[in-house]
Amino acid sequence: MKRGRPFRKRGRWQAVWRRFCRNRLAVAGLVLLLFLIGAAVFAPAIADYERVIHQDSANRLIAPCAAYPFGTDAYGRDLFARVIWGSRYSLSLGIGSVLAAMLAGAVIGSAAGFYGGRTDSMIMRLIDMIMAIPGTLLAITIAAALGTGVGNLMIAMSISQIPTFARVVRSVVWTIASEDYVEAAKTYGSKTARLITRQIWPNALGPLIVQASLSMAQAVLTISSLSFIGLGIPAPSPEWGTILAENKSYMRMYGYLCTIPGFAILLSVIALNLIGDGLRDALDPKLSGPVR
Template sequence: MANPETSGLATEMALDQNVEKSSPVKDFWRKFKKQRLALVAGVFILILVIIAIIGPVITPYSSDEPDYANVLQGPSLEHLAGTDNYGRDIFSRILEGTRISLSVGTISVLLGALIGTILGLISAFYGKWVDSIIMRICDVLFAFPGILLAIGIIAILGPSLVNVVIAISIFSIPNFARIVRSSALSIKSTVYVEATKSIGAKNRRIIWKHIFPGTISSIIVNFTMRIGTAILTAASLSFLGLGAQPPTPEWGAMLSGGRDYLSTAPHLTFYPGLAIFLTVLAFNLFGDGLRDTLDPKIKD
């Protein structure tokens, strides 16, 4: 007959081993792998990143070399997505455009997240007039639709991809500032932050060591979803002639160049439009999966 004390000790040891084996990464993966659509979207994004890195190596043709003998050719084995009005291979241009779209989307949102996070933390921690000034500036930026604000900024700075990055990062700032401020306010009132203040810790240490880590999950989710918005905005600006300039193989610029041939060569706009649609959808689905995984209110 088993000894109750021995049995209880074995049970405690087993529980301790399970606790030791558990880790934040394993817990995240255990929850995230249940998000089937997010997993598929993550794989698609990974493929896009690989294409962006090795794009020039795998493109079958040069993206800007004209071939006047094959102008406006439809999809074929030789040209998988057809050719444009200069005979350039559309598939090759879409592959090279992946690097441009991902770079513009990631860099612009990264800049907006960096500045917005700093402003949100300062606003939440210091409060009073500092909070009022920062939030009123955010309210002014929120009053303009993102695309209109971007158009206004580029109208001042001039059309180019660099200015597109600046414009998108500016209208991304208030979004991150609001989200970070909301998370930081709830963390600021916790017991351990009050205890840290009481022992005389410096404000900078409290902000970055005790408050900022609690906002990371919301920053990651918003960052992922904003990349899709940034890619769509950059494509819209290029379509209007305010972003990438010919012959840059940017997806929005390719859409703009093909709109005069919608009736005779619809593949000029179909494939760049499909690339934009799938990329934006993938980032949105991936962001939704991250939100459902990282949100502590959502149980297994």
């Protein structure tokens, strides 16, 4: 009798990936995000940076054409090159600030959920005080205090998002810390740091990934908003919000100057939100049945 292949139980993340791939909108969002990231990574090969900053008064305010696919602005700069290079600022700052906030929030939330008692009460009351201020307003306040610049904007965005991640991690750690396998590890003599990183964080990774993907969409919007009001990336750096701010006075006569960078922001936010929704559905415990 011919033996078939031995049955191999699918891992959790493989099952999550298969459920994610069944969501067509989520896959479309992932493809779109990879396209935008690819444009940011390969920006030097797509458009020369000289076209981003070079001012040509003879070719100012040219509508989209073969020579200038997105047209030119009031200074004669190639809008296509500026939008492509602007993706480096918007996406890298959005992703970087969320990763920094996620790491800090994971540490703070883990301490609150694992130790409990007074430690939990003190940390969470501080988090509640910070969360009483809307995230965008908090980012504006910090950016205004620190000044414009890439580094200051990264700090402002990260601090404004830490409370959200801290609460997510705290709730997960609080639940997992009472499980039998964690109690067994404590009895065995595992150190606190090892216990949190090896036993608790892997189980909290799912909610963190979902929250991170949704927070990135908000981060891109906030970064563009801060740049638009002059508290983010200063001109002439080609951040999408900065491009909108520079061209807002030409919106009526030359609508493409604001429509195109605005559409780039829209695409990135839609892609990140679709991915976040897909991950949330794929990681939902109610959907953890067998995947065919």
